[in-house]
Amino acid sequence: MFNIEDCNIVELPIxxxxxxxxxVLENQLNIPFDIKRIYYLYDVPMNAERGGHAHYELQQYVIAASGSFTFILDDGTNKxxxxxxxxxxxLHIKPGIWREMKDFSSGSICLVLASMKYTESDYIRDYREFLNYRKNG
Structure with missing residues (x-):
């Protein structure tokens, strides 16, 4: 099981x-997984918070395509x-890490490259369920 120290900033080629x-980002060349889904968040109000979930299997590369925002990563023990x-x-987010987003700047665009297509059963949306998962595997 991964912890927050396994989630790092990756320098992308320019x-x-x-x-x-x-x-340029390419599957298995400078991204360690095959991209199955791409989505982006924009027009997020500056005082809004997003996320509030974890994934059992999904990996993500998260990029501030424009502007800025903050991720809070949580492995059940450390944040x-x-x-x-x-x-x-x-930001390479590994499976089993709770994530929240905040402090969106005006005009920010959060680009997400995901290792899986949307699968609701891969989400952990309840924090207590997440802590139980982290404790019991």
Whole structure:
């Protein structure tokens, strides 16, 4: 089972050109899983909080495509906050980690690359159930 220390910021490659920068992400090359779903959050009010769940199997790369926001990661024992504000950095969230999001800046876009298609049975949406899962596997 993973803990919060297994969830790290990953530096993404940047190709600098005179007309701007480009970052290319490819399955199994610079992302350690095959991307099965891509989604993004935007127009999130600055005082709103998102997330409040964990996944049994899903892995994610989360990128601040624009603006900034903070992730709170929780493994049932420890918590840490991760501030994202660069489009060339991704937060790799491993399975079994509770996540919450807050402090969205105006105009922020949160891009998520996921290892699985949407599967409701992969979600843990109740924090007590999450703690029980972490305790008992």
């Amino acid at each position: 190709a600098h050109t005179e007309n701007g920068n480009i970052t 840490k906050e991760v501030f994202l504000n660069h489009p060339n950095k991704a």
